[in-house]
Amino acid sequence: xxxxxxxxxxxxxxxxxxxxxxxxxxxxxxxxxxxxxxxxxxxxxxxxxxxxxxxxxxxxxxxxxxxxxxxxxxxxxxxxxxxxxxxxxxxxxxxxxxxxxxxxxxxxxxxxxxxxxxxxxxxxxxxxxxxxxxxxxxxxxxxxxxxxxxxxxxxxxxxxxxxxxxxxxxxxxxxxxxxxxxxxxxxxxxxxxxxxxxxxxxxxxxxxxxxxxxxxxxxxxxxxxxxxxxxxxxxxxxxxxxxxxxxxxxxxxxxxxxxxxxxxxxxxxxxxxxxxxxxxxxxxxxxxxxxxxx
Amino acid sequence: xxxxxxxxxxxxxxxxxxxxxxxxxxxxxxxxxxxxxxxxxxxxxxxxxxxxxxxxxxxxxxxxxxxxxxxxxxxxxxxxxxxxxxxxxxxxxxxxxxxxxxxxxxxxxxxxxxxxxxxxxxxxxxxxxxxxxxxxxxxxxxxxxxxxxxxxxxxxxxxxxxxxxxxxxxxxxxxxxxxxxxxxxxxxxxxxxxxxxxxxxxxxxxxxxxxxxxxxxxxxxxxxxxxxxxxxxxxxxxxxxxxxxxxxxxxxxxxxxxxxxxxxxxxxxxxxxxxxxxxxxxxxxxxxxxxxxx
Numbered sequence: 001x002x003x004x005x006x007x008x009x010x011x012x013x014x015x016x017x018x019x020x021x022x023x024x025x026x027x028x029x030x031x032x033x034x035x036x037x038x039x040x041x042x043x044x045x046x047x048x049x050x051x052x053x054x055x056x057x058x059x060x061x062x063x064x065x066x067x068x069x070x071x072x073x074x075x076x077x078x079x080x081x082x083x084x085x086x087x088x089x090x091x092x093x094x095x096x097x098x099x100x101x102x103x104x105x106x107x108x109x110x111x112x113x114x115x116x117x118x119x120x121x122x123x124x125x126x127x128x129x130x131x132x133x134x135x136x137x138x139x140x141x142x143x144x145x146x147x148x149x150x151x152x153x154x155x156x157x158x159x160x161x162x163x164x165x166x167x168x169x170x171x172x173x174x175x176x177x178x179x180x181x182x183x184x185x186x187x188x189x190x191x192x193x194x195x196x197x198x199x200x201x202x203x204x205x206x207x208x209x210x211x212x213x214x215x216x217x218x219x220x221x222x223x224x225x226x227x228x229x230x231x232x233x234x235x236x237x238x239x240x241x242x243x244x245x246x247x248x249x250x251x252x253x254x255x256x257x258x259x260x261x262x263x264x265x266x267x268x269x270x271x272x273x274x275x276x277x278x279x280x281x282x283x284x285x286x287x288x289x290x291x292x293x294x
Numbered sequence: 295x296x297x298x299x300x301x302x303x304x305x306x307x308x309x310x311x312x313x314x315x316x317x318x319x320x321x322x323x324x325x326x327x328x329x330x331x332x333x334x335x336x337x338x339x340x341x342x343x344x345x346x347x348x349x350x351x352x353x354x355x356x357x358x359x360x361x362x363x364x365x366x367x368x369x370x371x372x373x374x375x376x377x378x379x380x381x382x383x384x385x386x387x388x389x390x391x392x393x394x395x396x397x398x399x400x401x402x403x404x405x406x407x408x409x410x411x412x413x414x415x416x417x418x419x420x421x422x423x424x425x426x427x428x429x430x431x432x433x434x435x436x437x438x439x440x441x442x443x444x445x446x447x448x449x450x451x452x453x454x455x456x457x458x459x460x461x462x463x464x465x466x467x468x469x470x471x472x473x474x475x476x477x478x479x480x481x482x483x484x485x486x487x488x489x490x491x492x493x494x495x496x497x498x499x500x501x502x503x504x505x506x507x508x509x510x511x512x513x514x515x516x517x518x519x520x521x522x523x524x525x526x527x528x529x530x531x532x533x534x535x536x537x538x539x540x541x542x543x544x545x546x547x548x549x550x551x552x553x554x555x556x557x558x559x560x561x562x563x564x565x566x567x568x569x570x571x572x573x574x575x576x577x578x579x580x581x582x583x584x585x586x587x588x
Binding site for chain 1: 326327380382383409413415428429436440443448449451452455
């Protein structure tokens, strides 16, 4: 497998899919579609939708069935970034090297663009379930909804905001990472496995892998925020320090944080290895993600 | 039928249902549940969820199946009010006689409380579909999603924001009303009918009734904004004037606006009348809603 080539091809395919679900609107009113697409097509790694599609394939499913859920998950991820960047939240000016959504379209439209992506995610998934009502489609939708919602990403964000500038213990920090980042990766892998028709035990295992990858990914992000420049990151470096955010790095230091991330990575890889050839792409993707330069 | 008594009983039942789907959270972190419940239980008329449940009953369905969709719709309605009130949007301080969500919990938490209600609506509906995957459940979810999303309420809000203080023609004004208010009422009636197992033609008719009721309801709201006091409304009167908003009243005057509302009301009532006894509650509800004092 030529991983790099496959990765590029996957990203291109996902961009095409996303364009179908969030089209350029020539009709009235174009501004909301422009604002949504501005952030949706800002060049992310497409990690989450790729995980949905690849998890579906890994359990022997037809990736076509997973497409709406993959795209919905990416829309939800994008909406969360738009709202996180707002002046009332992190107040960031740059995202992926470009002005943030509210810098470009104003605060009101940025709030609505975020809302719009969450609405569209809901509608795209509901439509897929309506076209083909079964446990596979509705289960995939539920996995995405759970990963994103009040027991997932949203709550991570709430706790993150709530504890800004306050002392944070280890348990709370892990809670934030498990919810803010890991829940969506868990949701992605489980949605894909579910759409692909996996059995209960496999879906649980994919969830465990997702949590480990998600926490490792967030620790890595915290490390990069300290060690990299704004230019290299495409977003403001040292923003955690600026926002007085507690991270694995401020709590344990860089070396210990690296150790944590490496342990979690090894545990996730073990799960893919047990799947043999079918787990090969997910294994390569995990390695690619968690062995970024720091 | 003792309509007033039935109405009170329905409202009480809906409040109980909503409490089940958005419970008091004693676990970590309570703040988001507090903020969500603060607005969700601020004493609305529960018009939209009631329409879901009553539409389901009117077509001979089991209202139990419609409950998650009724509650989801009310959560979405509440989230839209929280975000509409934000400083970047309408910047309102009062809603239903109480401080608006951001006045009470701060802007960051109000954004998240709105997001949280939309997430929870998605999860509650997804779960209902997963428990019972069929055309009735998934169709109900799709009706709610469409009423709320990019071809419904959200777009009405976008256009409303976009045109603030700008000249507005009749077509645009009707577009705003059809989307901002009517789409959710249409979604409510169609979701209920769909959950209740109605045929295609009935679902279409319920949609037509919903649009007429929704536009009439919005015209009435515009009239009341001019003719009533802040105290009587429980929200700031003359806010349209303050925000330089174009409404039916600024465009056609009060008398002509009343005529429009009455014509639409009569057309909607006709649809319920054609259903005979089964349409009786929806007819009474429509009369109650659209014959408010102005």
